[in-house]
Amino acid sequence: MKCKSNNNVVYSCKYHVVFCPKYRRPVLVDGVDERLKEIALEVADEMGFDIIEMEAMPGHVHMLLEAGPQLGIHRAVKRIKGRTSHGLRAELPWPRTRIPVLRASSHFVSTVGGAPLAVVRQCIENQKSV
Incomplete structure (x- = not known):
């Protein structure tokens, strides 16, 4: 297990996060999913956390x-959801017409302590084939 550290803490905190657009509408298509990934990676760089794997359905x-x-983790997820919702709705006109708000207020978070990291990574990679 590889650990990271900052000035005060040595840690290895990995989380599986799932969130949905409002009403779980299928709006993450036609390039919206790729732009969502780009914005999420920008947020991760700004805030100093890592996105190990990501798949947008x-x-x-x-x-x-x-x-x-x-x-x-709540701060990281809140910032990703807020920035992607605001950014996608500002850049692309059609999500605005489909739903008034892109993101739902809730999300799912699970620590990855019990499952091997490779298994969780493979599960996320294989979402498209499910």
């Missing part, structure tokens, strides 16, 4: 994140 997004305990 038409109605939901799976991510495998590694974030420090001082950052807090």
Whole structure:
């Protein structure tokens, strides 16, 4: 197991995160999914956490994140969801016409302590074939 560190903490905190567009509408298609990934990676760089794996399906997004305990996973997910929703709706006109708000307020987070990292990564990679 590889650990990361900052000035105060040595950690290995990996999370499986799933979130959906409002009403789980299939709006993450036709390039929207790729732009969502780009925006999420920008947020990760700004806030100092890593997105290990990410897959956007038409109605939901799976991510495998590694974030420090001082950052807090809720803060990272909130920023990703907010920035992607705002950015996609500003750049692309058709998501605005489909639904008034792109993101739902809830999300699912699970720590990846019990499953081997390779298994979770493979699960997220194989979402498209399900």
